[in-house]
Amino acid sequence: MNKLVITLAPTGNVPTKALNPNTPITNQEIARDVKACYDLGISVAHLHVRDEQGHPTSRRDLYKDLVDQIDALKIPIIKQLSTGARGGENTFENRGQMLDLNCEMASLSTGSSNFPNSVNHNAPELIEALALKMLQNNIKPEIEVFDLSMIKNAQHLFKKGILKGPMHFNLVMNVPGSIPGTPRNLMFLIESLPPQATFTVSGIGHSQIQMLTLSILMGGHVRTGLEDILLMDQKLTTNVELVKQVIKIAEALKRPIATPDEAREILGL
């Protein structure tokens, strides 16, 4: 079977030290967790940054500092920067400001949905502007799918030439307000992908083990990290523990783990 690409999402926009003291918030803490998880076998780091108060932001200077800190580690990890909707104002100037930095991938939501306490706000003109800047700067989008409509809209953008194939999707299961994380729903999304697409799966909260296991079985890839899940067996977990858990499942299912260079080939970077 094809090798498994493991993505680490160490921080996200929601976790805080109060919710889980193991959450890396400063760039130094994030780089430390990326290195520890790289040593275990991750090949992609999905990165968010926080401002001096610990709030989510899209600030280019902070992303640049994080990219520089990870580059200084001299590890061949694939850096994927978030352009998500919780990083401040929903303008292209704000959300796309980090897309000229040294990274191979960036996240791109191709539709709107609800988060528990806010709107995952992605207007058509914003999506197209972000996708075009990624295309111009040779950054591969990871298309964030919170519902079927995001897959359909990505196919529409592909036809317009704004997205290049083969597209790579992240099927984000079980965000409250979006598609629930059930095996049936995940199968439905996988079957709805364009034929050449690659996909990874994120399982939010208690859906994580079931959703990631199903993806490993189906030849997909997986994302884990404190962005997606804060507790394991009712106890506060860490990024390292979450990656170790994924590796244990992959080993049990006889799915070999991809190195970053193998991941580049699989993802068409």
Ligand code: MG
């Ligand atoms: Mg994210």
